Amino acid sequence: MNSDKHPENSHTTLLLSRFKDITSSIMDASYAGSLEQVLERIARVSAELVQARYAALGVPDGEGGLRYFKVSGMTPQEISHLEHLPRGKGLLGVIAKERKPIRVERIQDDPRSSGFCSGHPVMTSLLGVPIQVRERLFGILYLCDRTDGQPFSEEDEWLIETMAGYAALAIAGSELSEQRSRLTLLEERERISMELHDGVIQSLYAIGMYLDLMRTSDSAQISDLKPVIADLNAVIEDIRRYILNLKMSSYRQKTVYEALRDIVARLHVSETIRVEIDAPDTSPPFTPGAFEAICQMANEAISNALRHANARHVQISARQTEDSFQITVGDDGQGFDLRTTNADTGLGLRNMQQRAYLHGGHVHIxxxxxxxxxxxxxVPPIM
Known part of the structure; x- marks a missing residue:
């Protein structure tokens, strides 16, 4: 059957084909690696959809300018010759303000137009639509000059408006993905910061104290440096593990007593301080990762007692109750006012509280x- 006798069917088929192009294009854009790539693909496909010579997509920055501006139909060199990128004035400002599509046959004849900047190619017709979801404006998509010389049609407007609706979802999804990535990065930075403060910095401080004692001792021997060298190597290994998030591996085979004993050993306790450990020589009721976090909290508490308390006696105990596992660090030192902690002590205490919270527990001081x-x-047992 000759399709020319049924132009409506032919037109419907063409629209369905274009609609399929829209959905395919948005799906493709959604898989882009970054928001800018999503914008570039949407601009390019929009131009192809209505046979426009130029297409552009701008994302406002909330201050009257554009955060992103992606163009199809102009080379990077042509874009570099522009006096400035669009500033959201003229017809583009109308779209942003009124949040409605506009079609203009001759830009130069429209009183709302603000003209073109130096270096901008001359364009005649315009089709522009807002990219929005409810009240939020994600951007402006606009196209200029069909390749066949015809003005943009009502059908073109419908297609681009439909494209913009899907584009809003793709942009929102891309922004959410980037925000999640930034959050993950911030969380990773926070993790490494906590590990460095609670583990590496405490170990280095203890090594420094030990070296100071050696320097003032009349009986210091070269052999006394062996534990220092061993601890420095351990610190280097800790840094590597912290960065690679492998720190828990060093706690897999240790009993509770062994872990606390090793913490004290690495802090190089002065001979003037007596440290007692009362802990079960049994496996901890935790996964290696949870036990590593508990040991970091204990390390912070013990280090604070040795560094800041001016104590002569430090008691460390560990025990399991019906609903929790407890480690207690007590000293006979000078004590302090929780409201006036210094930056270093305050950070350590916050790290302890945060670690406990993340594992369903708490820290009482x-x-x-x-x-x-x-x-x-x-902390409640976690196996």
Whole structure:
């Protein structure tokens, strides 16, 4: 049957084909690696959809300018010759303000036009639509000059408006993905910062104290440097593990007592301080990752007692109750006012609280000036 006798069927088939092009194009754009790539693909496909010579997509920055501006139909060299990128004035400003599509046969004759900047190619017809979801404007998609010389039609407007509706979802999805990536990066930075403060910095501080004691000792021997060298190598390994998120591997085979004993050993306790450990020599009731976090909290509490408390006696105990596992670090030092902690101590205490919270537990600190400090770390068992 000759399709020319049924132009409506032919037209319907063409529209369905173009609509399929829209959905395919948006799906393709959604798989782009970045928001800018999504915008570039939407601009390019929009031009192909209505046979436009030029297409552009601008994303406002909220301050009257554009955060992104992607063009189809102009070379990078041509774009570099522009006096400035669009500033959201003239007809583009109308689209952004009124949030409605516009079609203009001759841009030069429209009183709302603000003209073209130096270096801008001369364009005649315009079809522009807002890219929005409800009240949020994601951008402006506009096209200029059909390749056949005809003005943009009502059908073209419908197609591009449909494209813009799908484009809004693709842009929103891409923005969400980028925000999630930034959040992941911030979380990773926070993790490494916590690990460095609670582990590496404490170890380095202890090594420094030990070296100071050696420097002032009349009986120091070269052989005394062996534990320092071993601890420095351990710190280097810790840094590598922290960055690669492999730190938990060093806690897999340790009992509770062994882990606490090793923490104390690496802090190089002064001979003037007596440290007692009362802990079960059994496997911890945790996954390696959870136990690693608990040991970091214990490391911070023990290090604070040795560094800041001016204590002579530090007691470390660990025990399991019906609903929690507790590590307590107490000292007979000078105590402190929780409201006036310094930057280093305050950061360490915040890290402890955060680690406990992430594992469903809490940290209780009982202290005041002149009567020592008692830190209790409570975390529910996790196997």
């Amino acid at each position: 009982d202290t005041s000036p002149g009567r020592g400090t008692r830190v209790t770390i409570s």
